[in-house]
Amino acid sequence: MNSPDASTAESHLRQQARQCIDTQQWEAAQATLESLATLVPEDAGVLVELANVVFRRGRLRESAALLLHVARRLPRDAQLIMTVAQRLVAVGETLAARGCLDLLAQAPEPPPELLVAQAHLRFSLGEIAPAKTLLERALAAGVDSPGELHLHAMLLQFSGDIERACTVLEECLRRWPNFGDAAMVLVNLRKQTPHANRLDAVQEQLRQLPVQDRDPGARFVRAEFEYAQFKILDDLERQQEAWDCLARCNAIMHELNPYNAEGEAAVTEALIRMPALGDATAATSSPAFEGPTPIFIVGMPRSGTTLLDRMLSSHSQVASAGEIIDFWRQLHWMADVPPAKAQGQLKVIQRSADIDYAELGARYLRQTQWRAHGRACYIDKLPANIQMVAFIRKALPHAPILHMVRDPIDTCFSNFKAMFGNVSPYSYDLQALAHYYRQYARLSRHWHDHLPGAMLDVSYSTLVRDPQHTLRQVLEHCGLALEASCLRPELNASPVATPSSAQVRESIHTRGVGQWRHYAKQLEPLRRAIAEDDSATAWSSPAR
Incomplete structure (x- = not known):
């Protein structure tokens, strides 16, 4: 058991670390967390926070090493394990992240939100079938939000089940008519025809969206519905009307996501001017690789x-x-x-x-x-x-x-x-x-x-x-x-x-x-x- 003085020091360091992180004083935050880690070496949460701060200071390898250390001694804390898995992916340690996910899969009765988090991470790793299974367990357990239903539809789409994906998206739009993500994906899943299209529904929704709303989220939704309108009209071969919709959509998206031409050109120029890596390399002289x-x-x-x-x-x-x-x-x-x-x-x-x-x-x-x-x-x-x-x-x-x-x-x-x-x-x-x-x-x-x-x-x-x-x-x-x-x-x-x-x-x-x-x-x-x-x-x- 910690002495009163140690407990006081620990509490002070935690408060100080939080203040440094909140004010983005990363060097001070690292020093404080390192002191805290010395005081409570078994606290995995402190090491994860330290790894995050080190990453923000530009030290990717050091951050990865800390996360791998935590991954070898994971506590029985599902949320922390999930956080470690997410950050391991970000630093390129995919195998260790999958090990964390495999450990979480052994949890007997995981809460729905943990299943959702696992589904998202499996999806980000390209593991469509496991992600779909996890998300469907979460939906069966009561998860009910437009974002998760949209992800379910995408996983169905990527698995080739277009009919079920359409059904899920149609239900999304019935319950949340201004859910642009669903409208956009739905019109892409099937060619729109004169006898079967969503043009009236999309145009009605556009009429209900405020035209002058400057909120970025609202602007994005309008762009999504303009895109959906474009796709329908393009399928119907009404090209001039379709182009006008696409132009409005992309004008909004360009405003929300300005293109960094200077940065793109600088990267191209740097790659072209990069010194030749040469033929006599460690890679070519290393032993032949094994495996796929x-x-x-x-x-x-x-x-x-x-x-x-x-x-x-x-x-x-x-x-x-x-x-x-x-x-x-x-x-x-x-x-x-x-x-x-x-x-x-x-x-x-x-x-x-x-x-x-x-x-x-x-x-x-x-x-x-x-x-x-x-x-x-x-x-x-x-x-x-x-x-x-x-x-x-x-x-x-x-x-x-x-x-x-x-x-x-x-x-x-x-x-x-x-x-x-x-x-x-x-x-x-x-x-x-x-x-x-x-x-x-x-x-x-x-x-x-x-x-x-x-x-x-x-x-x-x-x-x-x-x-x-x-x-x-x-x-x-x-x-x-x-x-x-x-x-x-x-x-x-x-x-x-x-x-x-x-x-x-x-x-x-x-x-x-x-x-x-x-x-x-x-x-x-x-x-x-x-x-x-x-x-x-x-x-x-x-x-x-």
Whole structure:
């Protein structure tokens, strides 16, 4: 039992630590928590708080070490274990986080809110089936909120149960008519037709939303319903009306999520000017790795990466890991730089010459190979990994990198009409979109020029027009033989966590080729802006 003096000191330190954290005095908070941890070394909550403060001070590795220490000696405190799991994911310790989740799964009668938290974290790890099971247990236990029902619908959608997803979303809108998340997903799940559409309901809801409300949350909801109206009118081929709705939606989203052109250009420039990582690396001289091989799919978002993923993962020796950010997390861990958008990326690039790339590759494999589920290969499909090509090639020289290439205007228009929510700010303004695309094209050209053979270009138009020939080339590049199932991705029953999950469960088609021409007049400023950069237009060419 602590002495009265020790208890007083402990209480004082806890109060002082809280004051420092509340006022964001991180250095003082760290010193105070370290003193408190010395006084109460068995208090896991103090160590978790210390890990969080250390992370905020830019010391990712130290934060991860503290969390791993706690994970090895977890108390019987479900909420604390959940917090540790969430933070372990943030610092790139996925295996330890899954260990925490496995421990929580043993709880005999967990409260519904704990089931919901586990479902969200499993979902963030790409574990769709476990997330769905956990959330359905929570719903059966009485959880009843629009957010959780929306997540349930998404999990049903990603699992291929479109009918049940629609039923859940329709119930959401019946009970919460202004729930924009549900309206937006629902119109995307089915093609709207003249005889079956939600246009009247969406327009009625828009009439009820205050037009001049400046609250960001209210503005976001209006954007969602404008998007839903666009999707319906686009399906009905009422293009001018549809464009007006999309323009209003994206104007709001651009206002809420301004694009950082200066930061994006700075990252591209830094990657291009980054000293060559060289061939004589620790990674290439290290012992051959064991276990499944990652296959990276990179490119612009909405360039056909999901279709290629579904075709490849229909192969008997290939699993899809989905859109995971594990390579970024491990790279940040190696550079000891917490993620911080452009600033964090620039700091990682500055430290690139000092990174142990053999260890980077080993860490990535250790944290991800479970995703192969017994198959020889697993797909890491993250378009943004186009920025990681040099790092991937250095750390994992054995891993194929497939670069999906699509017509620039088709790609950009597909982004412009995607409504990604409060992410991807480049996608809500035509000039921002052109700028972002030019950075992508410039970087892609640089990789080809300075790392020849580092990635294989795969043309979207060629893939959908001549899938057998194109996919055979892709599989040969990956060391695999073509299987007939790869040409029938609509039969692939595995979950797919992407907004286009309903579309990619269809058979291969060419409807996405030239889709932008329905809005050629409105997209003329985009076409001119992209044409300012000659390298940008090169990416509509066939596979290299």
